[in-house]
Amino acid sequence: IGDIQGCYRSLMNLLDLIQFSDQDQLWLAGDLVNRGPDSLAVLSFVQSLGDRAKTVLGNHDLHLLAIYSRQVDRKPGRTLRPVLESPDAEQHMQWLIQQPLLVDDESLGYVMVHAGIPHIWSLEQAKRYAQEVEAILSEDPDTFFRAMYGDKPHTWKESLIGFERLRVITNYFTRMRFITAKGKLDFVANEGLDTQPEGYLPWFDQPRPAHMNRRIVCGHWAALGFFENELMVGLDTGCVWGNRLTALRLEDGAQFSVRSAELL
Numbered sequence: 001i002g003d004i005q006g007c008y009r010s011l012m013n014l015l016d017l018i019q020f021s022d023q024d025q026l027w028l029a030g031d032l033v034n035r036g037p038d039s040l041a042v043l044s045f046v047q048s049l050g051d052r053a054k055t056v057l058g059n060h061d062l063h064l065l066a067i068y069s070r071q072v073d074r075k076p077g078r079t080l081r082p083v084l085e086s087p088d089a090e091q092h093m094q095w096l097i098q099q100p101l102l103v104d105d106e107s108l109g110y111v112m113v114h115a116g117i118p119h120i121w122s123l124e125q126a127k128r129y130a131q132e133v134e135a136i137l138s139e140d141p142d143t144f145f146r147a148m149y150g151d152k153p154h155t156w157k158e159s160l161i162g163f164e165r166l167r168v169i170t171n172y173f174t175r176m177r178f179i180t181a182k183g184k185l186d187f188v189a190n191e192g193l194d195t196q197p198e199g200y201l202p203w204f205d206q207p208r209p210a211h212m213n214r215r216i217v218c219g220h221w222a223a224l225g226f227f228e229n230e231l232m233v234g235l236d237t238g239c240v241w242g243n244r245l246t247a248l249r250l251e252d253g254a255q256f257s258v259r260s261a262e263l264l
Contacts, residue, residue, distance in 0.1 A: 113173050151187045
């Protein structure tokens with residue numbers, strides 16, 4: 001399922017449509033929270049599913065965790081305040097921070113991330129780099145959140161170290177849209193493909209030196225709507241903007257969607 005962003009009613013309607021049962025498992029492509037009216041209900045529900053749900057961290061999820069850490073001078077908007085003021089806030093945040101940046105399933109042939117996997121990385125590299133960020137989130141999250149925000153460095157180099165390295169890894173996984181052949185990220189253009197900056201391509205259109213061996217499922221880019229090619233399936237269909245919430249059945253590629261039920 002693509003970006004939910006606090007749209008709990010739409011999520012429930014979609015699960016009714018697909019007849020979600022105890023035999024099923026949900027893959028959630030990140031951004032569970034923010035912008036929509038009921039992030040707390042979404043977090044509570046997904047957490048209650050235990051192993052029946054796999055989710056990856058999106059940029060809005062990391063933003064919530066950073067605000068909760070009180071290591072950044074950023075105030076929560078009205079949609080995150082109920083989460084932070086909940087009596088169960090600590091429990092929810094402890095669960096959320098343990099979620100990965102990347103989920104890989106060889107048997108299904110899919111790998112899930114929030115924004116995408118850049119063409120400059122092989123699958124094995126992407127898995128290793130995701131684990132670097134996951135490790136710092138486990139070991140020293142406060143220090144990470146103090147250094148997480150920022151657009152630089154905008155290009156990957158294996159020689160990067162410290163928080164510059166972790167920041168750019170995080171940005172590839174959670175904020176990427178357009179990218180150059182050498183891996184430079186653009187953080188300005190965030191609409192459709194017609195906003196492509198000169199010298200850039202959508203991350204999924206850059207030629208890949210290494211075969212991915214998986215199909216990438218992701219969200220993040222609402223302006224694309226449902227989008228797929230041989231490499232990837234994009235599932236952010238803009239529910240929080242009044243459009244749709246979409247699910248893909250991984251076994252056979254069947255698509256399901258519901259109209260947004262939220263009044264924003």
